[in-house]
Amino acid sequence: MTSRPAAHSEAAAWTGIINNFILAVFKGTVGLLCDSKSLLGDALYSASEAAGGLAEKIQLQGTQGRRSSVGRSAQPQREGEPLVTIMFTVFLLMGALQMAISSIKEMSLGEVTAPTYLAGVTVVIAVALKEAVFQYQYRQYRKTGEDKRPAYLESRRFSLYSSIAVLLGVFGSMAGGALNIEALLYLDPAAALLIACLVLWRGYRMVTGSIYGTLVQELREEDAASFIETVQRVHGVIMVEELRAHEQGHYVAVEATICVNPRSTVLEARDIANRAKVLLMHRFSHVSDVHIEVIPYDPVYPYKSNHESSSSDTTTLLQ
Incomplete structure (x- = not known):
């Protein structure tokens, strides 16, 4: 609409x-x-x-x-x-x-x-x-x-x-x-x-x-696809909700919204976002700045997250 x-x-x-x-x-x-x-x-x-x-x-x-x-x-x-x-x-x-x-x-x-x-x-x-x-x-x-x-x-x-x-x-x-x-x-x-x-x-x-x-x-579009693929490899990221790349001269600033387990704590979500930011700036030398917003992923909850072991339903600590 x-x-x-x-x-x-x-x-x-x-x-x-x-x-x-x-x-x-x-x-x-x-x-x-x-x-x-x-x-x-x-x-x-x-x-x-x-x-x-x-x-x-x-x-x-x-x-x-x-x-x-x-x-x-x-x-x-x-x-x-x-x-x-x-x-x-x-x-x-x-x-x-x-x-x-x-x-x-x-x-x-x-x-x-x-x-x-x-x-x-x-x-x-x-x-x-x-x-x-x-x-x-x-x-x-x-x-x-x-x-x-x-x-x-x-x-x-x-x-x-x-x-x-x-x-x-x-x-x-x-x-x-x-x-x-x-x-x-x-x-x-x-x-x-x-x-x-x-x-x-x-x-x-x-x-x-x-x-x-x-x-x-x-x-x-090619850069955005590479950025999304890189962020999705980060342990704890369930999906990339949105990603935008803005040109700043010869460099690129990236804004992304990622989804994590809604049972994750604030510190865990912040750690996931920081690791995604470091990975983007390390793999792409032309990326000068990265801003990542974290939101809970809850379309069909409960579910098994991508960073939990199959034998644990209580801990959300990252490996």
Whole structure:
């Protein structure tokens, strides 16, 4: 069953994806009707944001699927996730290149025209909707305490650059047409060229992030499996309830929750945790810190623990 914070985060993510997709269609349609290159470029950037959010959701679902699957069954998902992102990105890069070439050609030939007033109205509406969705998403991420707010703010910064560029391009070109200043007419294709460069940069980040992020995730899963296997070898550990590895530069910090016999004393449980910590740091030189929490294991109690002899039911002393 999904918790309430996770549900809020999921709703915020899908709201952003749907909003960016709608804005891409809306701005693209008006850009074609009003002959505004910068508005078309901003539509392409909104499409890149929608594709980036969708690729992130696919990667997240694939990661959760790998955690619940074992063996070869997880391999097709691992190979397919970067491929989906790359397919999204290829279309975006092709559109950005076409937009850049078209803008350069238009400026070099001097075939520049001012967009209509509908383009200006569309830009204002789009910026207002984008800002409203940003405020909603940021508040939801802050409520859930998720650690991806810095990355979201960085993405927001480039989105803001795109919004500023299209505002200057559309309204500057409209002012040039109204005041009969030819130089201002070039602001629209110039803004489109700048936005196309932003889309190219975003596409590059999507590809590298997907490939590198997948490799890092695989390495983390392999390390986590080795950590769990090592902890389970410690005498007195019944099972590893949870284990997380956090990167700290070139080193790794491990947080684990282990289950022990509920009849063990506090000193015995502490000794088991200390031996697990020492074993992890001894076997893995890149582990810099280990924090282990001990909880009793009691799903079907009474039972025979893994550190008790078959002839004794009273002592819990460790050998």
